[in-house]
Amino acid sequence: MCGIIAARVSDDATPFLLDGLERLEYRGYDSVGIAVRTASGKLETVRSVSRVGDLRALVAARADAAPASDARSGVGIGHTRWATDGAVREENAHPHADCSGRISIVHNGTIDNAHQLRATLERQGHVFRSDVDSEVIAHLVERALGVDPDLLLAVHIAVAQLEGSWAIVVLDARDGRMVAAADRSPLVVARSDRGDFVSSDVGAIAEWCETFVPLRDGDVVELGEAWSWSSEGVAVPVPFPTASPFAPSALELGDHPDHMAKEIGEQPEVVAALLDRVRRRTADGSTWVGLGLPPFDRLAVVACGTSLHAGQVIAGTLRTLGGVPTDIVVASEVDHVVLAPGTLVVAISQSGETADVLRALDRLDERHPVLALTNNVHSSLARRADAVLDCHAGPEVGVAATKTFTAQVLVGVTAVVSALVASGRLEASRAAALVDELAELPERMATAAAVAADRVPLLATTVRDAPGFLFLGRGPGLPYAAEGALKLEVLSYRWAEAYPAGELKHGPLALVDEGTPVVVVDHGDPRLQWAVAEVRARGGFVVTVGGEGTDLPALPRRTDAADLAWGRSTAPWGPIEAVVPLQMLARELALQLGCDVDKPRNLAKWVTVE
Missing domain, CATH: 3.60.20.10 (Aminohydrolase, N-terminal nucleophile (Ntn) domain)
Structure with missing residues (x-):
């Protein structure tokens, strides 16, 4: 602001x-x-x-x-x-x-x-x-x-x-x-x-x-x-x-047409550098031990907007791998939240100055320790927290968060994996295998960007006149659907709503008409096909994002049978690479509509007032 x-x-x-x-x-x-x-x-x-x-x-x-x-x-x-x-x-x-x-x-x-x-x-x-x-x-x-x-x-x-x-x-x-x-x-x-x-x-x-x-x-x-x-x-x-x-020089555009394009393109590099930093310390639990936080029985994410979606991925990973109960708290709604004893609060803000998050911490019981996840370790949030994790995303100029979302997910996911190892809830060998799977992420994201660069312009032209969009996902894919909807809404000024695919017939299906764009984050759950069939039966225009065979495949093509499973994102953190084509779709649609992708109207990068 x-x-x-x-x-x-x-x-x-x-x-x-x-x-x-x-x-x-x-x-x-x-x-x-x-x-x-x-x-x-x-x-x-x-x-x-x-x-x-x-x-x-x-x-x-x-x-x-x-x-x-x-x-x-x-x-x-x-x-x-x-x-x-x-x-x-x-x-x-x-x-x-x-x-x-x-x-x-x-x-x-x-x-x-x-x-x-x-x-x-x-x-x-x-x-x-x-x-x-x-x-x-x-x-x-x-x-x-x-x-x-x-x-x-x-x-x-x-x-x-x-x-x-x-x-x-x-x-x-x-x-x-x-x-x-x-x-x-x-x-x-x-x-x-x-x-x-x-x-x-x-x-x-x-x-x-x-x-x-x-x-x-x-x-x-x-x-x-x-x-x-x-x-x-x-x-x-x-x-x-x-x-x-x-x-x-990190703030300069270089050869890129806008900061958002530059920052989308930097994501594989950011992920690779982060993995170099945390890889060993994740698998042996030392990342968590080094934070000096007490043991916890529950985890509560406190965040807003994109950071909230990153927190949903982090919380989902902790639940899936360790069976730890989690709460997702919209920071501005904290007055209506009661946290159980033994809860660790993870407060997420790319700037570390998000007023709603800071005020939420003021209102929560001080007995709950706070872990800050931020791209600014000199921020008010970092000073307020009991421990801090640096996202190391580098400067992000575009108002719509891109690489900071990916960095938040990666840093948060590796931290909770490390916490599970340190607390004995997860074997070190299993954690090492998970870290090895994350090591493939830079290649996945680079491939997703290359495919999207080829296919997204025509796709955006096809849906350019649509007044609004639905985004669907299930389980681990749902936070990415929500993030894709938020990006499209912020940049193109068209309404975009994200729903669990199973909720489609409980209300949102009424919005589907001839040509209504419905973006489906397909991470391999076979039940998604029922939602796709329901949309197509009513004339909706379905765009699938995910593995091989989708409209915007976010994974490299593999031909050997032993690697077929690689085409489905079964990791507990879901299909991180799918966020790249979703970001590129939102940007391309906004450009075709004549919108400023770096400075969307009515919004600010640092939200320093409630």
């Missing part, structure tokens, strides 16, 4: 802010803006309800018209806003200023007591120019500066009055001082030979900084010649910096 970038550099900060904002675009946004201190000690603020490219044009035009005395300095802040509180209009775009125009702020998160604070500030004479909660922060800092001129102290006083979540950067136009603060919202600071930088996403500053320091809840930091760092109001040494998790 919203993104923050700030810079203190020796020359004009504007190019850094604009470049950083472009790297934050993938998070999703409705408006964008920057505020830069000028040489005369004023703030030049430019905002737009269009894209960063439009902001660039506005900034360039403003520079051409500005007198030399108003040249921009090396200090500035920028923001991409996802509208939650207040309509999409320029007045609600960040940065926001105080009454005097001295203070400018950018903010991610939600201020729960903003209405009360605003009412008090207005009674005291403060004039608001927007409808958003974030603006109260600028006026709180302004009010504090009226008592004491020190900006750092003013920010401490301001954040002490806030309830909710925030990652903020405050800029003082008079002297160029800059202070950052965070609580329950991600923010990192970094220093390099180019200068000091602040961002909500390390990827936005990776080109200029090889290391970074994440702010923890309650941290307040002033950037300058020497950083001043405090935690919960107490001065502390500056934490040791962490190496950036990826090279800046």
Whole structure:
């Protein structure tokens, strides 16, 4: 969702802010803006309800018209806003200023007591120019500066009055001082030979900084010649910096037409690298032992969206192999969930900042240990958990998760296999055989991609005019059907619903008419053929995804009798490779309909509000 970038550099900060904002675009946004201190000690603020490219044009035009005395300095802040509180209009775009125009702020998160604070500030004479909660922060800092001129102290006083979540950067136009603060919202600071930088996403500053320091809840930091760092109001040494998790080139498209295509294509490589990391430690149980978690009798997955589907695969594997009871908890519905004693919570979020997941953990009984499964080990979720598993998927720019889903499945599946070995529920020899089966996955996924590249374009053309789609599966195949439906819905803006195939005649069959597309994830269960026959008898257009003989075979062709079973995915985690043609179908249909596959409407990569 919203993104923050700030810079203190020796020359004009504007190019850094604009470049950083472009790297934050993938998070999703409705408006964008920057505020830069000028040489005369004023703030030049430019905002737009269009894209960063439009902001660039506005900034360039403003520079051409500005007198030399108003040249921009090396200090500035920028923001991409996802509208939650207040309509999409320029007045609600960040940065926001105080009454005097001295203070400018950018903010991610939600201020729960903003209405009360605003009412008090207005009674005291403060004039608001927007409808958003974030603006109260600028006026709180302004009010504090009226008592004491020190900006750092003013920010401490301001954040002490806030309830909710925030990652903020405050800029003082008079002297160029800059202070950052965070609580329950991600923010990192970094220093390099180019200068000091602040961002909500390390990827936005990776080109200029090889290391970074994440702010923890309650941290307040002033950037300058020497950083001043405090935690919960107490001065502390500056934490040791962490190496950036990826090279800046990892965010570039290369020869790919879009980030989604690139990230779908990276899945075999991601899987192979992950297996190299976990293969031995899975079979002997040491992965689980190393996490230091207590024994558990049940497992509860807490997640949203794609991560929830990955959690269903992980839970299904644990049930099938170890007979361990599991619960699947939609994070936003946690208030209606009661977990049994002895339950281990597995919280899954690719960003580690998913607000629904974090709030769910706040509401669950603290006696339940938490294992975090995330692609960001410096995230709020990772800090909140008792143990963390890194998905090692690398940066994912496309809003629709692809390689992070596969990585979550693989890391989670190998972890529960390791847990079963460590607890004596599964023999090490059986675990080794399962790991050997997973070793075939990179080849399976590469083959699935090659076949889909040949067949999907014509298939998408055939179903392009359909108003909606059904996706069917059984058992281990059902989470992949659900994931395929979600991808198609997100990217093409056509409705898509996933059901267990056995439920077809209990309701969804009423939706099937002449030509209705019905995508069936066929992992070898013979009962699926009854569902296919029911659909075809009513004129439905069936698309099968799975082994040899399906419309989109996700497995290499084998001719020797000894390997015929290889064409059916009988593993407890189901047909992971089937997700590739499902992703490619959703992408191709969206492209044919003229949709932006990297930035689907109304959605964000990091869902940091409930």
